Amino acid sequence: MTTTAPEATEAKTAVVSFDQVSKAYGDVRAVDGLTLDLHPGETVALLGPNGAGKSSALDLLLGLRTADSGTVRLFGRTPQAAIAAGRVGAMLQTGGLMEEVTVEELVRLVCALHPKPYPVTEVLSRAGIASIAGRMVNKLSGGQEQRVRFALATAGANDLIVLDEPTTGMDVTARKAFWATMRDQADQGRTVLFATHYLEEADAIADRVLVLHKGRILADGTAAEIKARAGARRISFELEGPADEEALRALPFLSTLDISGHRVRIQSHNADATVHAVYGLGLYPRELEVAGLGLEQAFVAITEAEEARTAC
Ligand SMILES: Nc1ncnc2c1ncn2[C@@H]1O[C@H](COP(=O)(O)OP(=O)(O)OP(=O)(O)O)[C@@H](O)[C@H]1O
Numbered sequence: 107m108t109t110t111a112p113e114a115t116e117a118k119t120a121v122v123s124f125d126q127v128s129k130a131y132g133d134v135r136a137v138d139g140l141t142l143d144l145h146p147g148e149t150v151a152l153l154g155p156n157g158a159g160k161s162s163a164l165d166l167l168l169g170l171r172t173a174d175s176g177t178v179r180l181f182g183r184t185p186q187a188a189i190a191a192g193r194v195g196a197m198l199q200t201g202g203l204m205e206e207v208t209v210e211e212l213v214r215l216v217c218a219l220h221p222k223p224y225p226v227t228e229v230l231s232r233a234g235i236a237s238i239a240g241r242m243v244n245k246l247s248g249g250q251e252q253r254v255r256f257a258l259a260t261a262g263a264n265d266l267i268v269l270d271e272p273t274t275g276m277d278v279t280a281r282k283a284f285w286a287t288m289r290d291q292a293d294q295g296r297t298v299l300f301a302t303h304y305l306e307e308a309d310a311i312a313d314r315v316l317v318l319h320k321g322r323i324l325a326d327g328t329a330a331e332i333k334a335r336a337g338a339r340r341i342s343f344e345l346e347g348p349a350d351e352e353a354l355r356a357l358p359f360l361s362t363l364d365i366s367g368h369r370v371r372i373q374s375h376n377a378d379a380t381v382h383a384v385y386g387l388g389l390y391p392r393e394l395e396v397a398g399l400g401l402e403q404a405f406v407a408i409t410e411a412e413e414a415r416t417a418c
Pocket residue numbers: 131134135136154155156157158159160161162163
């Protein structure tokens with residue numbers, strides 16, 4: 107008979123597992139048959155337009171809401187059991203902080219409740235709030251509150267960190283420190299899942315990007331794969347004279363056209379053919395550049411294509 111060491115079983119278990127999970131509020135299907143596994147050490151960005159179901163999915167993951175159907179498992183257990191075991195740290199958009207205490211008292215309390223806490227001084231300094239440790243929580247600015255939420259989410263050693271739009275309201279320095287810490291956590295084998303509207307953050311930080319739309323996953327891959335999937339390319343050039351908008355709009359394979367003075371920016375599904383046609387118009391494009399889409403443009407292209415498909 108062969109036996110499997112507990113660590114080996116654990117290694118095979120998904121950190122997060124959604125199996126056909128649905129959640130509706132009245133007529134609104136916030137999460138619609140979501141099936142998904144997240145693995146140890148992954149840094150995963152959850153993208154989606156407003157109302158796509160990101161917060162609902164995270165609430166289900168954390169056991170804050172109950173699914174209408176399907177199952178959610180964290181480390182093979184219910185969300186409540188995994189959280190009680192101290193395996194999950196979360197930073198959510200909603201939920202007020204305890205107010206009549208100082209920042210340090212609040213951090214100390216959360217560290218005391220964590221099964222595997224970090225030293226309070228370390229938690230304070232990592233979140234950049236050591237200098238405001240003595241301040242009352244109800245006197246903090248929005249960005250400082252966000253840093254305190256960051257401190258509470260990283261008060262102990264968690265195997266999964268869930269963040270809902272974590273850097274909203276943070277200044278550039280706080281954002282940099284925040285993402286450096288998260289990278290460090292992922293390098294130690296922890297799984298980081300974050301919902302964001304900052305696509306440049308997703309592009310820079312995540313090694314896996316999920317695009318959610320109307321409660322379903324529209325795309326799942328690396329940022330590079332998502333950009334490639336959008337198919338289109340960006341063409342940019344400068345004209346010597348004023349642009350003839352009508353002629354440019356008739357170019358083949360054009361999906362968008364933007365004219366600003368003599369600068370022309372185009373998105374095309376066949377960049378070679380479009381550029382060829384630009385020369386065919388007798389134009390002499392200067393500083394011609396052809397590049398792939400950024401994650402933001404790819405995201406817009408993918409979600410707009412889905413909107414158009416479902417509207418038919
Ligand atoms: N408590 C609720 N009651 C009714 N409808 C809700 C409730 N919570 C969310 N919804 C609806 O469910 C859908 C998904 O909302 P959700 O907040 O999960 O989206 P989101 O992707 O996080 O959006 P955003 O980017 O705007 O934060 C939306 O249509 C929203 O209006």
